[in-house]
Amino acid sequence: MRIGLLHSLIRKEEKLLIEEFNKHSHVDLVMLDDRKLIFDFHSKPKVDLVLERCINHSRAMHGLRLFENQGIPCVNTSDVARICGDKILTAVALADHDVPQPDLRIAFTEESALIAIEELGYPVVLKPAVGSWGRLLSKVNDRDAAESILEHKAILGSYHHSIFFIQKYVEKKGRDIRSFVVGDECVAAIYRASEHWITNTARGGTATGCAVSDELHDISLRAAGAVGGGIVAVDLFETTDGLVVNEVNYTMEFRNSITTTGVNIPQRMVDYLLKIQV
Amino acid sequence: MAMCPICDGEVSLGSDTVVGELIRCPDCGSELEVTGIDPAVLAEAPEAEEDWGE
Numbered sequence: 001m002r003i004g005l006l007h008s009l010i011r012k013e014e015k016l017l018i019e020e021f022n023k024h025s026h027v028d029l030v031m032l033d034d035r036k037l038i039f040d041f042h043s044k045p046k047v048d049l050v051l052e053r054c055i056n057h058s059r060a061m062h063g064l065r066l067f068e069n070q071g072i073p074c075v076n077t078s079d080v081a082r083i084c085g086d087k088i089l090t091a092v093a094l095a096d097h098d099v100p101q102p103d104l105r106i107a108f109t110e111e112s113a114l115i116a117i118e119e120l121g122y123p124v125v126l127k128p129a130v131g132s133w134g135r136l137l138s139k140v141n142d143r144d145a146a147e148s149i150l151e152h153k154a155i156l157g158s159y160h161h162s163i164f165f166i167q168k169y170v171e172k173k174g175r176d177i178r179s180f181v182v183g184d185e186c187v188a189a190i191y192r193a194s195e196h197w198i199t200n201t202a203r204g205g206t207a208t209g210c211a212v213s214d215e216l217h218d219i220s221l222r223a224a225g226a227v228g229g230g231i232v233a234v235d236l237f238e239t240t241d242g243l244v245v246n247e248v249n250y251t252m253e254f255r256n257s258i259t260t261t262g263v264n265i266p267q268r269m270v271d272y273l274l275k276i277q278v
Numbered sequence: 279m280a281m282c283p284i285c286d287g288e289v290s291l292g293s294d295t296v297v298g299e300l301i302r303c304p305d306c307g308s309e310l311e312v313t314g315i316d317p318a319v320l321a322e323a324p325e326a327e328e329d330w331g332e
Contacts, residue, residue: 009300010296033297058329132330133331251332
């Protein structure tokens with residue numbers, strides 16, 4: 001069996017996945033560096049399946065679609081990448097499937113965005129539709145800040161920063177939850193804690209183990225299903241009304257979550273890939 | 279063994295090192311990308327781009 005690993009830089013996660021693949025003697029791992037690939041709609045890479053581990057969203061989404069065009073099954077699919085890579089499309093998918101999420105608004109001009117923010121009530125969080133690792137998030141506490149940030153985004157940002165994704169700020173008491181979904185199972189979860197309101201571990205948040213309750217398992221699978229399934233990490237907030245889904249990540253990072261949870265996440269990912277290939 | 283392109287310090291690579299792997303120079307702390315194994319070659323890791331992430 002030939003499995004293509006679509007990648008760019010080899011981070012800790014990819015290294016761990018390579019180690020797991022190498023434990024299977026019948027697997028021939030083919031490294032597909034997105035910086036070297038050329039697609040021509042005719043040449044079909046000799047792989048039975050592609051696992052996407054790119055660091056650039058744009059390359060991942062388009063690369064996956066191009067491999068799919070050649071009839072190669074991909075994990076995750078390009079549709080999952082397209083939806084998860086855009087917070088607006090993710091919100092639509094979650095809404096379509098009645099998965100609870102924080103109250104939010106989307107607006108296309110500074111004026112309508114300001115009205116939307118005041119409708120939601122302060123504080124709100126402004127997020128770029130495409131972006132990760134908690135970058136360029138703005139917690140907006142009052143109208144003065146809202147006017148200033150909207151103007152800066154509209155004038156200084158590229159065009160997609162003028163598509164305003166506005167989420168009601170959820171008071172999460174210093175932590176949120178990340179769950180890891182592999183196929184039809186939520187295999188593990190962590191709390192991400194920080195004194196800062198941004199709790200991403202890429203921004204210094206610390207990980208501790210979180211038991212996978214029935215509620216967490218259920219909402220994680222529903223969120224994964226809403227975006228198309230596969231291997232995803234679901235970010236959730238705890239609220240007085242239960243768990244709500246903040247984001248779904250399709251090229252999940254797990255380096256801080258293996259020891260923390262006691263679950264060999266890359267092993268579970270590889271087992272899943274080999275199982276769906278049988 | 280390879281040379282850090284930033285500080286010229288010596289960086290040892292593990293036997294399981296692969297091309298494209300990110301490592302950190304033990305001397306200057308720079309993030310480096312392994313661009314060659316035999317011979318071992320290191321380059322400064324690329325800067326994060328707007329659509330990098332999960």
